[in-house]
Amino acid sequence: MKKIFFLLIPMLTLTALAEPKPFQVLKQREPNWRSEVVQTYPNGGSKVIIFFEPLDVNKERAAKEIHLYENGKIESEMDLTVVDKDSSVAKTYGTVNVPHGTKVEFDRKGNVTKITSYKEGLQDGEEKFLFPDGKIKSLTQYKAGIREGSTKTFYDTGELKEEGHYINGQLDGDYVHYHANGVKALLIPYKNGVVDGKILEWFDSKALKSQRRYVNGKLQGDGKNPALVIYDEERSILEALDFEDGKPIGTHLRYYPNGKEMYRCSYVAGNKHGQETFYDEEGTVLGSGQYNFGKPMGNHWKNFPNGQSNYVAKYSSEGELLEPIIEYSENGAKLREFFQKNGKLNGSFYEWYGNGQLKNSYQYAGGEREGEQIEYYPSGQIKLKTCFSNGKLEGTHEEWYENGSVAKKIPFKNGLKSGGVSEWYDNGNIRLMTQYKDDMPHGMQSIWYANGNLQQKVEFSEGQKDGWHREWAEDGSLIYEAKFEKGLPQGTIVKWYNKENLHYRFQFVNGKRCGKQEWFYKNGSKEKVAFYTDDILDGKLLGWYPDGNLQIEQEFKKGQPVGRHTQYYPKEQNKPQQVAQVFYYDNNSKLHGDQKTFHLNGTVEALVGYEHGELNGKKSLYDQSGALLEEGNYKLGKLDGKYFEKGKDGREVHFTFKNNLKHGPHVIYFPSNEKGEKFKAIEANYINDKIEGKVIEYNEKGIKIAETNYHQNMKNGPATIYSPDGKLFMQLSFKNDKKDGLAVQFYPNGKIFRQVPFVDDAKHGEEKTFYENQKLASINVYNMDNLDGISKYWNENELLIFEGEYKDGKRHGHFNKYYPDGKPYLLQTFVDDKLHGAKRKYDQNGKETVMHYKAGKKVN
Numbered sequence: 088m089k090k091i092f093f094l095l096i097p098m099l100t101l102t103a104l105a106e107p108k109p110f111q112v113l114k115q116r117e118p119n120w121r122s123e124v125v126q127t128y129p130n131g132g133s134k135v136i137i138f139f140e141p142l143d144v145n146k147e148r149a150a151k152e153i154h155l156y157e158n159g160k161i162e163s164e165m166d167l168t169v170v171d172k173d174s175s176v177a178k179t180y181g182t183v184n185v186p187h188g189t190k191v192e193f194d195r196k197g198n199v200t201k202i203t204s205y206k207e208g209l210q211d212g213e214e215k216f217l218f219p220d221g222k223i224k225s226l227t228q229y230k231a232g233i234r235e236g237s238t239k240t241f242y243d244t245g246e247l248k249e250e251g252h253y254i255n256g257q258l259d260g261d262y263v264h265y266h267a268n269g270v271k272a273l274l275i276p277y278k279n280g281v282v283d284g285k286i287l288e289w290f291d292s293k294a295l296k297s298q299r300r301y302v303n304g305k306l307q308g309d310g311k312n313p314a315l316v317i318y319d320e321e322r323s324i325l326e327a328l329d330f331e332d333g334k335p336i337g338t339h340l341r342y343y344p345n346g347k348e349m350y351r352c353s354y355v356a357g358n359k360h361g362q363e364t365f366y367d368e369e370g371t372v373l374g375s376g377q378y379n380f381g382k383p384m385g386n387h388w389k390n391f392p393n394g395q396s397n398y399v400a401k402y403s404s405e406g407e408l409l410e411p412i413i414e415y416s417e418n419g420a421k422l423r424e425f426f427q428k429n430g431k432l433n434g435s436f437y438e439w440y441g442n443g444q445l446k447n448s449y450q451y452a453g454g455e456r457e458g459e460q461i462e463y464y465p466s467g468q469i470k471l472k473t474c475f476s477n478g479k480l481e482g483t484h485e486e487w488y489e490n491g492s493v494a495k496k497i498p499f500k501n502g503l504k505s506g507g508v509s510e511w512y513d514n515g516n517i518r519l520m521t522q523y524k525d526d527m528p529h530g531m532q533s534i535w536y537a538n539g540n541l542q543q544k545v546e547f548s549e550g551q552k553d554g555w556h557r558e559w560a561e562d563g564s565l566i567y568e569a570k571f572e573k574g575l576p577q578g579t580i581v582k583w584y585n586k587e588n589l590h591y592r593f594q595f596v597n598g599k600r601c602g603k604q605e606w607f608y609k610n611g612s613k614e615k616v617a618f619y620t621d622d623i624l625d626g627k628l629l630g631w632y633p634d635g636n637l638q639i640e641q642e643f644k645k646g647q648p649v650g651r652h653t654q655y656y657p658k659e660q661n662k663p664q665q666v667a668q669v670f671y672y673d674n675n676s677k678l679h680g681d682q683k684t685f686h687l688n689g690t691v692e693a694l695v696g697y698e699h700g701e702l703n704g705k706k707s708l709y710d711q712s713g714a715l716l717e718e719g720n721y722k723l724g725k726l727d728g729k730y731f732e733k734g735k736d737g738r739e740v741h742f743t744f745k746n747n748l749k750h751g752p753h754v755i756y757f758p759s760n761e762k763g764e765k766f767k768a769i770e771a772n773y774i775n776d777k778i779e780g781k782v783i784e785y786n787e788k789g790i791k792i793a794e795t796n797y798h799q800n801m802k803n804g805p806a807t808i809y810s811p812d813g814k815l816f817m818q819l820s821f822k823n824d825k826k827d828g829l830a831v832q833f834y835p836n837g838k839i840f841r842q843v844p845f846v847d848d849a850k851h852g853e854e855k856t857f858y859e860n861q862k863l864a865s866i867n868v869y870n871m872d873n874l875d876g877i878s879k880y881w882n883e884n885e886l887l888i889f890e891g892e893y894k895d896g897k898r899h900g901h902f903n904k905y906y907p908d909g910k911p912y913l914l915q916t917f918v919d920d921k922l923h924g925a926k927r928k929y930d931q932n933g934k935e936t937v938m939h940y941k942a943g944k945k946v947n
Contacts, residue, residue, distance in 0.1 A: 113151075113189045114166045118719055119726040119747045120150060128157050129624065131641065131648040137167070137184065141725075141776065144746045149184040156195055165190035168207060176208035194219070204229070218243050228253070242267055251277070266291040276301075294320045305333030313337070319344055328354075343368045355380060367392045382406030391417045416441060428453075440465045450475075464489045478502075488513040498523075512537045524549060536561050548573070560585060574598075584609050594619075608633045620645070632657050636664050647676035656687055665689055673699055686711045698723060719744070738768070749773035757787050764789075771797075786811055796821075810835065819845070834859055846871070858883055868893075882907055892917075906931065918942070 119141055126135035133155055140150040148169050154162040166188030170177050177183050185208030192201040198219045204212030209232035216224040222245050228236030234253035242248050246269055251262035257280030264273040270291050276284030281304040288296040297317040300307060308314040313329035323344055329337040334357030341350035347370055352363040358381030365374040374389025374397065383406055389397040396419070400412040407428070414423040420443055425436040431454030438447040444467050450458035455478045462471040468491055473484040479502030486495040492515050498506035504523035512518050516539050522530035527550030534543040540563050546554025551574030558567035564586030570578045575598030582590040588611050594602035600619035608614050612635050618626030623646035630639035636658040642650040649672045658664040666685055673679040677700030684692040690713050696704025701724035708717035719730040725747035732740045737758025743751030755769040766789035771782040777800035784793040790813040796804035802821035810816045815837060819830035825848035832841040838859055844852035850869035858864050862885060868876030873896030880889040886909040892900025898917035906912050914927040921943030928936045939946050 113164055113191060116151060118717075118730055118732070118742070119744060119749075121147065121724055127647075129646070130157070130628075131624065131643060131646070131652075132157055132159065141747045143775070144748065152184070152186075158195075160195065160197060161193050163190060163192045165203075165205070170207055180208060206231070254279075256280075278303075290320050292320055294318070294322060296320075306330035307332065308336075352378075357381075363387075365389050373397075376400075379404075379406070393417065395419045411435070425451075473499075521547075546571075562586070572597075587611075598622075618643075634658065644674070644676070648672045649674055649676060671697075675699070677701075696721070739765075743773070748776035750775060757785075760787070843869075870895075872896075 116138060117140065121139045121141075123137050123139065124133045124135070125137055126133075128134050134157075136153045136155070137149050138151040138153070139147040141147050149167045151164065151166055153164045156162050165186045167184045168187030169183050170185050172183050176185050186203075186205035187207055188205060190201075190203045190205060191199060192203075194200050196219070199217050199221065200219075201217065202213070202215040203210060204214070206212070210229035211231060212229060214225075214227045214229060218224050220243075222243060223241050224243075225238070225240040227234060227238040230236070233256040235255065236253060238249075238251050238253060239247060240249040244267070246267060247265055248267075249262070249264045251258055252260040258277035259279060260277060262275040262277055263271060266272045266289075268291055270293050271287075271289050272291070273289070274285075274287040275282060276286070278284070282301040283303055284301060286297075286299040286301065288298070290296050295318055297315070299316075300309060300312070300314045306314040308329040308331065313327045315326070315328045315330065316324060317326040319325055321344070323346060324340075324342055325344070326339075326341045328335055328339040335354040336356070337354060339350070339352045339354060340348065343349050345368060347368050348366050349368075350363075350365055352359055353361045359378035360380050361378060363376045363378060364372060367373050373392065374387075376387030377384045383400070383402040384404055385402060387398075387400040387402065391397050395417055396413075396415050397417075398412060398414040400408065401410045403409055408426060411424050411426045411434075413421060416422050418441075420441055421439055422441075423436070423438050425432060426434040428434075432451040433453065434451060436447070436449040436451055437445065440446050442465060444465055445463050446465075447463070448459075448461040449456060450460065452458075456475045457478070458475060460471070460473050460475065461469060464470050466489060468489055469487055470489075471484075471486050473480060474482045476482075480499035481501065482499060484495070484497040484499055485493070488494050490513060492513055493511050494513070495511075496507075496509045497504060498508070500506075503526035505525065506523060508519070508521050508523055509517065510519040514537065516537060517535055518537075519532070519534050521528055521532035524530075528545075528547035529549055530547060532543075532545045532547060533541065536542050538561065540561055541559050542561075543556075543558045545552060545556045548554075552571035553573055554571065556567070556569045556571060557565065560566050564583070566583045566585070567581070569576055569580040576593075576595040577597065578595060580591075580593040580595060582592075584590050584607075588609060589605075589607045590609075591607065592605045593600060594604065596602075599622035601621065602618065604615075604617045604619055606614040606616075610633060612633060613629075613631050614633075615628070615630045617624060617628040620626075624643035625645055626643065628639065628641040628643060629637070632638050634657075637653075637655050638657075639655070640651070640653040641648065642652070648670075652668075652670040652672065654667040656665045656667045665687060668682075668684040670678060670682050671680040678697035679699050680697060681704075682693070682695045682697060686692045686709075688711055690711055691707075691709055693706075693708050695702065695706045698704075702721035703723055704721060706717070706719050706721060707715065710716055715731065715733065717732045719726055719742075720728045726744035727746065728744060730740075730742040730744055732742075734740075739756040741752070741754045741756075742749060743753065745751065750773055753769075753771045753773055754767060757766050757768045759765045766787060767783075767785050768787075769782065769784050771778055772780045778797040779799070780797060782793075782795045782797055783791060786792050788811075790809070790811065792809045792811065792813075793807065795802055795806040798804070801824035803823065805818065805820045807815070808817040808819075812835075814835055815833050817830065817832045819826055820828040822828075826845035827847065829842060829844050831839060834840050836859065838861055839857050841854070841856045843850055843854035846852075849872035851871055852869060854865075854867040854869060856864040860883075862883070863881060865878070865880045867874060867878045870876075874893035875895060876893060878889070878891050878893060879887060882888050884907070886905070886907065888905045888907065888909075889903070891898060891902040894900070897920035899919060900916065902915050902917050903911065904913040910933065911927070911929050913929075914925075915922060916924045922940035923942060924940065926938045926940060928938075930936075
C-alpha cells in the first residue's frame with residue numbers, strides 16, 4: 088500500500104558537511120518539509136505534489152516536485168529552486184518553481200527510464216536514458232540548456248553504439264557508430280554542426296565499406312580522389328563518383344566484384360552528359376543511352392544478362408519521350424508501360440502480373456492520377472475501379488472480391504464522400520450501409536455480422552452521433568445502448584458482456600456524467616458504484632473485489648474527497664477481511680483527524696494526525712511486527728520535539744525540532760551488532776536549523792574517528808581526525824568552512840608525518856614531511872595551492888634525492904634527481920614547464936649521456 092510519509096536517513100559525515108555534491112542524486116526529503124497536492128486525478132488521487140523546505144520559522148521555499156500515476160506509483164521526481172518571477176525561465180515554466188538538480192522519471196512498473204540534471208530550470212549536466220533492466224541507453228551532456236560535450240548511446244547488451252561531441256548545441260568532431268560486436272561501423276566528421284571531412288563506413292569485419300568526402304556539408308572531391316567510393320569486403324571498388332559543391336561531376340563508375348565495369352556515365356555540373364552504358368560481368372554491353380546536359384536523347388535500352396530486354400525508351404533531341412517506356416521481366420514478360428512528360432508520369436500507366444495478366448491500369452496528368460483507375464486480381468477479375476478529376480476522387484469508388492462479388496461502393500464528390508456508402512462480405516451479405524455528407528457520416532449507419540445478423544446501428548448528423556447508438560452480439564442479443572445529441576451522450580448508456588451480464592451503466596446529461604454510475608465484473612458481481620455531478624465525482628464511491636468483498640469506500644463533494652475514505656485488502660480464505668487504510672477529510676477536502684494504514688496482518692503501518700490539512704500531533708510508522716520505524720510530533724504543520732527514524736538496515740536517527748527547524752541534539756546510531764550493542768555514528772547540535780558546536784563521528788566499534796567545530800552551519804575552529812583504532816591521525820583548523828592554519832598529520836606512534844599551512848582553503852607556505860625519527864623527508868613551497876619555490880626530498884640517510892624549482896605551479900629552473908648514495912642521476916633545467924638546455928643522465932658508474940632541448944623540443 089502507499090505510504091503517507093517518506094523514510095529519511097541523512098548522513099552527516101565530516102566530508103558530507105563540508106562539500107556540496109554535484110547534481111547526481113535527488114535531494115533527500117526531510118521530515119520537516121511541508122507537502123502540498125497541487126493536481127489531482129478525477130478519482131481524487133494525488134497527481135502532482137510539491138514539497139516545501141523551511142528557511143526559517145516563517146519562511147519556506149519549494150524544494151521538490153513529484154508526479155504520480157493514477158495507481159499512486161511515482162512517475163517522476165525532481166528537485167526545485169525558486170527563480171525571479173520576471174526571468175525568462177519563470178515565463179517558460181509559468182512558475183517561479185523550476186527544476187534545479189536531478190529529475191528522475193519512472194515507467195509504470197517502477198523502472199527508472201530517464202535521469203536529467205538541471206540548473207535553475209535549464210538542463211545542465213548529464214541526461215541519461217535507461218533500458219528497463221537499468222542498463223544505460225544513452226548519455227548526453229548539457230550546459231545552460233544546450234547540448235555541450237559528449238553524447239553516447241548503447242546497445243541493450245551494454246556495448247557502445249554511438250558517440251559524438253557537441254559544442255554550443257552543434258555536433259563537432261567525429262560522430263561514430265559501432266556494430267554490435269564493437270567494431271566501428273560509421274564515422275561522420277562534423278564542424279559547427281555541418282558534415283566536413285571524410286565519412287567512413289566499415290563492415291563488421293573491420294573492412295572499409297565506403298568513404299564520402301564532404302566540405303561544408305556538401306560532397307566534394309579533393310582533386311585527386313573521387314568524393315564517393317564504395318568497396319566490397321575484399322576492398323575491391325564497387326562504385327566511384329566525384330562531386331563538386333555537392334553536384335556529381337566526371338565519370339560515374341560501378342564495378343562487379345571481379346573488377347569488371349558494371350556501369351559508366353559522365354556528369355557535367357551535376358547533369359548526366361554523354362553516353363550512359365551498362366555492362367555484364369564479361370564486358371558485354373547490356374544497355375545504353377545518350378544524355379545532353381541531363382536530357383535523355385535517342386534510344387535508351389537495357390537488357391538482362393540472358394539477352395531479354397529489361398526496358399526500352401525513345402526520346403527526341405530535346406529530351407521529350409516519343410513513345411511509352413516499356414519494362415520487362417527477365418523471362419520476357421511485359422511488366423510496365425507508361426509515359427512521362429518533363430520527368431512526371433503522364434497518360435496511361437499499365438502494369439502486369441508475371442503471368443501476363445493486367446494488374447493496374449492508371450491514368451496520369453502531370454504526375455498526378457487523373458481519370459479512370461482500375462486494378463485487377465491475377466485471375467483477371469476487377470479488384471478496384473475509381474476515378475480522379477483534378478487530382479480528387481470523383482464518382483463511385485468500387486471494390487470487388489476475387490470471386491466477383493462486390494466489396495465496397497463509395498460515392499465521391501470533389502474528393503469527399505457524399506451519398507450512400509455500402510460494404511459487403513465475400514459471401515454477398517451486406518456488411519455496412521451508411522450515408523455521408525461532405526465526407527462526414529450523416530444519417531443512419533448500420534453494420535452487420537457475416538451471418539447476416541445486425542451488429543451496430545448508429546444515427547449521425549453531419550459527422551456527430553445524433554440519436555441512438557445500439558450494438559448487438561452475433562447471437563442477436565443487445566450489448567450496448569446509448570443516445571446522443573449533437574455528439575454528446577444523453578441519458579442512460581448501458582453495455583453488457585452478454586445478454587445476461589451487465590458491464591456498466593452510466594447516466595449522462597448534456598455529455599457529462601450525472602447521477603449513479605455502475606460497473607460490473609463479468610461474473611455479474613458489482614465492481615464499482617459512483618455518483619457524479621457535471622462530470623465530477625459527487626457523493627459515495629464504492630468498489631468491490633470480484634469475490635464481492637469491499638475494496639474501497641470513499642465520498643466526494645464536487646470532485647474533492649470528504650469524510651471517511653477506506654481501502655481494504657483482498658480477503659484471504661478463512662480470515663476476516665483486513666482494512667488497508669483509513670483517511671478522513673473535512674468539508675474542505677483537507678485531511679483531518681488520525682490517518683491510518685495497516686499491514687496485511689492487521690498491525691498498524693502508519694498513524695498520522697492532521698488538523699484541517701496540516702500535520703498535527705503524532706506521526707508514527709511501524710513494521711509488521713509492531714516495531715517503531717519513524718515517529719515525530721507536529722504542531723499545525725511544524726515538527727516540534729524529538730523525531731525518531733529507523734532505516735531498513737537498522738540504523739537509527741534521532742533529531743530534535745523546534746518550530747519545524749532542527750534545534751537541539753542530533754544523533755545517528757549504527758545498527759545494533761551481534762551482541763545487541765548500539766553505538767553512535769554521529770552526534771551534532773543544531774540551533775535554528777544550523778549546525779552549532781562540535782560534530783563527532785564514530786566507527787562501528789564506538790571509537791571516535793573525527794571531531795569538528797561548527798558555527799552557523801560552517802566549519803570553524805579546530806578539527807581532529809583519528810585512525811580506526813582511535814589514535815591521533817590529523818589536526819587542522821577551519822575558518823568559514825575553509826581550511827585555514829597549520830594542518831598536521833601523524834604517524835601511529837604520535838610523531839609528525841606531515842605539516843602544511845593553509846590559507847583560504849589553499850596550501851600556502853612550506854609543506855614538510857618527516858621520517859618516523861623526525862628527520863626531514865621533504866619540503867615543498869606553495870603559493871595558494873601552486874608549487875612556487877624550491878622542492879627537496881631526502882632519503883632516510885639524509886642524502887638529497889631530488890630538488891626542483893617551481894614558479895606558479897610550473898617547473899622552472901633546475902630539476903635534478905639523485906641516486907640513494909647522493910650521486911647525480913639526472914640533471915636538467917626547465918623554463919616555463921619545458922625542458923631547456925642540456926639534459927644530463929648518469930648511470931651507476933657515473934657515465935654521462937647528454938641530450939639538448941630547446942623549449943621542450945629535442946635538438947641536435
